[in-house]
Amino acid sequence: MAKVLVFIDNPGQALKKASLELLTIARYLGEPAVALIGELHDDVAATLGAYGAQMLYRPSAADLDDYLVGPKASYLAAAVHAADATVVLTENSAEAREIAARLGIKLGAGVITDVVAVDADGTAHKSVLAGSYITTAKATTPVAVLTVKANSITPEPAVTGTAPATVTVEVPETAPAASARITARNEKAASGRPELTEARIVVAGGRGVDGNFGPVEDLADALGAAIGASRAATDAGWIGHDAQIGQTGKTVSPQLYISAGISGAIQQKAGMQTATVIVAVNKDAESPIFEIADFGIVGDLFTVLPQATEEIKKRRG
Amino acid sequence: MEETLKIIVLVKHVPDAQFDRHLTGAGNTTDRSESILSELDEYALEAALQLIEARGGEAAGNRVIALSMGPAGAVNAVKKSLQIGASEGVHLSDDALAGSDAAATSLALAAAIRHLGADTPADLILTGMASTDGETSLVPAQLAERLDLPQVTFASSLELDGATLTARRDGDAHADTVEATLPALVSVTDQINDPRYPNFKGIMAAKKKTITTLSLADIGVDPAHVGRSGSWTAVESAEARPARTAGTIITDEGDAGIKLVEFLAAQKLL
Ligand SMILES: Cc1cc2nc3c(=O)[nH]c(=O)nc-3n(C[C@H](O)[C@H](O)[C@H](O)COP(=O)(O)OP(=O)(O)OC[C@H]3O[C@@H](n4cnc5c(N)ncnc54)[C@H](O)[C@@H]3O)c2cc1C
Secondary structure (H helix, E strand, O other): OOEEEEEEEOOOOOOOHHHHHHHHHHHHHOEEEEEEEOOOOHHHHHHHHHOOOOEEEEEOOOOHHHEOOHHHHHHHHHHHHHHOOOEEEEEOOHHHHHHHHHHHHHHOOEEEEEEEEEOOOOOEEEEEOOOOEEEEEEEOOOOEEEEEOOOOOOOOOOOOOOOOEEEEEOOOOOOOOOOOEEEEEEEOOOOOOOOHHHOOEEEEEOHHHOOOOHHHHHHHHHHOOEEEEOHHHHHOOOOOHHHEEOOOOEOOOOOEEEEEOOOOOHHHHOOOOOOOEEEEEEOOOOOHHHHOOOEEEEOOHHHHHHHHHHHHHHHHO | OOOOOEEEEEOOEEEOOOOOOOEEOOOOEEOOOOEEEOHHHHHHHHHHHHHHHOOOOHHHOOEEEEEEEOOHHHHHHHHHHHHHOOOEEEEEOOHHHOOOOHHHHHHHHHHHHHHHOOOOOOOEEEEEOOOOOOOOOHHHHHHHHHHOOOEEEEEEEEEEEOOEEEEEEEOOOEEEEEEEEOOEEEEEOOOOOOOOOOOHHHHHHHOOOOEEEEOHHHHOOOHHHOHHHHOOEEEEEEEEOOOOOOOEEEEOOOOHHHHHHHHHHHOOOO
């Protein structure tokens, strides 16, 4: 049976949904093992067992977070050898993709990014050219490295859980030599809202909010949604850059995307046009966003959004 | 006197996203008929120019080399880079390169960079954060791995003090300050600067600049290691997604917020 190694970078106190998805896919492809960086909390260890992890690998070095990517890739390569894995699964974040990139070179392994589904034979499905094509691709090498987007599968625990053994993997000492060092880290405050790339609903605001994200936030909170933004809004400093959706921001595929005061430039559409349902609120009937909206409202977001928020609250009693 | 800088900027010729983009042929590769210099590479070019200008520019012996790998048309990306201000251009072009995935691309680019560094190695390799067609962001990290260079990717600011490079990298949970020693590989985001446009003077000056064409033989790469056959991944099928069409559009008559909620309820999205 194929050995599948799931890479989880600093799980913290509890596993993210995206990690549970990776474990579920791993079980479907073969026998799952986990390569971890960072502290292993009891709850996390128990969940990894419940999701069928047969082995847990941890690095011999504790300073991997002090460097940018290189040493993490070296550790992961060593873990792949230790696990004798033929498939490696990671999340699709910028950093995970870069670790996958370097791992691919170290192992002579094909890397496929932005994966949304994997067949039992390793064929990966992904969307390309800003969601205008769906492709299938396969690694032609003995080992395949896949970075999988969040919301690709419904996570399910294994029928029979395990109590995985923990093995320490030696990180090559040369690894940090040619690496950039992280000299300062500023943690960002957690918003309490769902994570943007994982959210089922996203409410996004653009230049049209004119510095006031209040109506967008209120609607998002009424819907339990994450908040997104166009580049015009992030460039103006009205909201953090990490909220940017689009070609140079995040790609989201939620069930519902509400676009408010965003014109719908091609670079913005690139990040949201695979949403299942798109709603647009914009004053200008000529805005390109209306070409792809399932429900479009030509109107002022400062009246439409608060009215919708009130109505949702009323219906919920 | 300060040391001079030799910077190689990778520039890619990509399909213009303003038009419909297509995959063609047996390998489902991107149709490049209406292509431009990848907008995201303009930020890398600008960053390179700012770094050398701070050290006296070309007059002081600093150089910015624009390097593009791609079919015949890709030379246009190099030309545009020269118009913007690069000192010289290099076009790596070989039929055997067609259909290369990130691994094969990084193999060829690494060999080209070594070739260009035979006399004086480059101090800095600069790239955009992603190509606007492949969008994988794999190539910069794979190049760093192949060249055994520190990678400073997704830099949203960049400073150089002697041989020490300091950059800011904006992540989801945290923003980091990153430090590396030259030589290094850096990819920059679109937050880093405002790229300049080519002006008349630049366009005229570009005509006098050299563009060197390199083949795989020139850089010592076996054609079997690149292209579709040398790639480590294969695209097996591609299906155009039906274009999204417009749905219902209403004009607010005072009750659009309520209609919006009715729509969401009907779609079972509440
Ligand atoms: C290399 C590159 C990368 C880029 N990457 C991205 C990216 O990742 N994401 C991104 O978003 N953009 C990106 N852009 C920028 C993109 O081209 C657009 O400039 C940007 O998306 C515009 O943002 P906007 O729609 O908020 O602003 P605008 O285009 O100015 O649109 C604002 C809209 O708000 C409407 N409006 C104003 N007031 C109201 C009101 N009270 N109620 C309702 N509607 C109102 C207006 O009618 C208008 O349609 C990129 C550009 C480049 C060159």
